[in-house]
């Protein structure tokens with residue numbers, strides 16, 4: 669891969685204002701709810717989850733879940749494997765899955781199934797980015813940051829081969845470079 673600085677696709681300012689809008693929407697939708705559990709999908713969601721959760725004006729707790737990803741390849745097999753489940757009890761709680769990016773949709777669909785097996789009161793989804801043209805399965809994103817095209821993005825938690833996760837913006841790289 670190249671060592672060049674990724675080209676800016678979504679700026680830090682645009683991310684921050686969109687995250688603030690999503691947090692306001694979530695705070696209003698869950699108003700009066702005392703048992704919201706935000707479930708971050710490791711590793712990619714860690715920065716989005718940190719920023720989103722700190723902007724909420726309602727009580728919330730944080731859990732993490734880990735699933736297998738594509739590894740270092742830019743191709744999806746559609747196969748998803750649970751690596752680490754949540755620790756806390758989700759029975760009767762309101763679960764909000766927080767994902768970095770929805771590509772084919774297989775991962776999010778799988779995660780919704782895992783969450784439902786914990787018998788929560790409700791399951792909703794938030795994703796910072798979606799590659800709408802790549803959808804292979806029908807999955808609802810209740811809170812979406814941005815739609816992008818079919819390109820590999822890094823930064824704000826997202827990686828390519830574990831690199832560039834901590835960029836403050838979302839940038840584009842070309843894995844074949």
Ligand code: IMP
Pocket residue numbers: 712737738744767768769770771772773774775776819820821822826827828
């Ligand atoms: P899906 O199952 O095809 O929707 O893939 C979702 C997962 O693939 C995400 O949670 C990411 O871990 C990874 N992924 C897909 N596209 C990108 C990208 O452009 N940059 C970084 N990770 C990506």
Ligand code: MG
Pocket residue numbers: 709710711712713737767768769
């Ligand atoms: Mg992910």
